[in-house]
Amino acid sequence: MIEKGIDCGSLIRSMGEAARSAAQVLAGAPSAQKAAALEAAAAAILADRDTILAANAEDMARGAANGLSPAMLDRLKLDPARLEAMAAGVEAVAHLRDPVGRIIDETLRPNGLVLQRVRVPLGVIGIIYESRPNVTADAAALGLMSGNAVILRGGSEAVHSNRALHAAFAAGLVAAGLPADAVQLVPTQDRAAVGAMLRAQGLIDIIIPRGGKGLVARVQDEARVPVLAHLDGINHLYIDGAADPAKAVELAVNAKMRRTGVCGATETILIDRAYGAPLAIVDALVKAGCEVRGDKGVAALSPHVDTASATDWDTEYLDAIVSIAMVDGLAGALAHIDAHSSRHTDAIVTEDAATAEHFLTGVDSAIVMHNASTQFADGGEFGLGAEIGIATGRLHARGPVALEGLTTYKWQVRGTGQVRP
Known part of the structure; x- marks a missing residue:
């Protein structure tokens, strides 16, 4: 030695x-x-x-x-x-x-x-x-x-x-x-x-x-x-107005809480203002032991939500903490992701196929998902056996x-x- x-x-x-x-x-x-x-x-x-x-x-x-x-x-x-x-x-x-x-x-x-x-x-x-x-x-x-x-x-x-x-x-x-x-x-x-x-x-x-x-x-x-290389896994889960409520809750909790220390964990959840059950998502995360930090719209939903700071949207917590923001539909979600995503993994929850396709083509990240947990961002889950890392650049290799x-x-x-x- x-x-x-x-x-x-x-x-x-x-x-x-x-x-x-x-x-x-x-x-x-x-x-x-x-x-x-x-x-x-x-x-x-x-x-x-x-x-x-x-x-x-x-x-x-x-x-x-x-x-x-x-x-x-x-x-x-x-x-x-x-x-x-x-x-x-x-x-x-x-x-x-x-x-x-x-x-x-x-x-x-x-x-x-x-x-x-x-x-x-x-x-x-x-x-x-x-x-x-x-x-x-x-x-x-x-x-x-x-x-x-x-x-x-x-x-x-x-x-x-x-x-x-x-x-x-x-x-x-x-x-x-x-x-x-x-x-x-x-x-x-x-x-x-x-x-x-x-x-x-x-x-x-x-x-x-x-x-x-x-x-x-x-x-x-x-x-x-x-x-x-990749720097951070600042991953987003966007819950569209046309999302199935049961799927939205289950995916939000799994994407954040299954393992909080992996790079595929969701760090920010975006909720369409047209979505009918945002409080259920907040309550499910709190019940699972997650600290929730939200913008004004989310903070108004529950006393269990702390007000998010400007730095929260650019933070990879790798912990039982999530930031949540209300956005104006798909356009609002795309704008937020473009401003804050690390280009690692971003996902949409929706039953609207056209909206899903717009998201999948419009988000410039190495991995984009529809109705699936961001925790699947893993080489083994992609059938690759393992991974040496998830590349977020555009040259040579991208993703797992x-x-x-x-x-x-x-x-x-x-x-x-x-x-x-």
């Missing part, structure tokens, strides 16, 4: 070189061999559950002592059910279709040249993340199956959990005859290691940060390699980033001796 005081530049350079060598092996590895490595890793997670849970308990105790918020502790926590789900997710990725080598399209030119666009791995992916040990498993699984080597730099909050999970993946790789350097965990919490990763041009091909605003902002400001999002393509051109006139 390497700790603070080492030369982080040399460490990351050495890890990057080893990762590039491993990536060359992975790029040509058969799908069956990569799948076997993931199945072995999933089995190792279950076999080592006591060790992993003990490591996580140590992280949880230290996190509580250091004052981590309930939302952060929820993200950090592993229990037998979550560990089993993690192993199942890794195994699910093993059974997904391998994107590497897939032909995207093919063209026959008039001169006889055959052009194909073929999916290839990105190469070496650096993942910088905070208190979510599930990222260790998801990133390792998706990176491996998509033919990429990954360098993981987890936060100090989950250091023991990450090390235990990484050991399971190393065992899976070796069991399948693949290089253990295909999945590496930075063995120090020295922040200089992050800076070294951000400057590792030629060794790391892309950086993916997962964490709070401070982490993501630092990565975007300092990186000398491409970055695939899984196997296909971790590939690029190259052109393969086949001729019969053609020369250009």
